Amino acid sequence: MRGAVIVMPTYNEAENVRWLIPKIMDLMETAGWRALVLVVDDNSPDGTAEVAEEVGARGGRVEVLRRPGKLGIGSAYIDGFRRALEKHGWADYICEMDADGSHPPETLLGMLEYAEKTGADVVVGSRYVRGGRWERGSPSRILISRGANLLARISAGIKVRDATSGFRVIKTASLRKIIDKLPQLRSGYVFQVQLLYMLQEAGCGIEEYPLRFLPRVMGESKLGKGEILSYASWCLRTFTRRVLRR
16 A cells, blocks of 8 residues: 655644544545654644644554644744654655645645656646636745746756745655755745755656645745845755856
């Protein structure tokens, strides 16, 4: 049986994980996948970790990794990846997925099946390929996203249209190649592009799969100005290094 661990960082997502995790697990089981949702919670005041544990107690297939505070999405993914590699060797794929409802569970299943079909090391849920799109995205967020992806292609040479997408399926064997290098990555918005750049440099084959990016079901976006400035500075430094290396 094919297997996948879905790493899901959370901070104040109690109401979302209550419905999202069961939906993911039902879809995966029906399609013949062995799956586990690994919630990495940064000590959410709204009790997200407790809700996730309650969901797991009822249906199983859920694990919660509690962290002492809000340490950032990048470090949450790194901790989740390490836990998945150490404890769940049965998994063929390790996935990234948001807990806010913007990533449809049906698309996750499609991405996994696409990875199986194509043999890709990485499949990215993409808003910018045929069939992908934003659903009711604000003009400012779409503009920031478009600009960030243009910067990623220019500065890092990433051959992906939606490098900032945090919806991904990664072969476990491919993740093992770079896991020891991940602590050097930043923990904010730029993490996703850095990770993709590292996978590309390791020779991994990367494909994109159409993503209909939905609005948050509940809660607020956590992207701030500091994250955007950090992203821009990394792109500038990466571009400079690449030019000097040539």
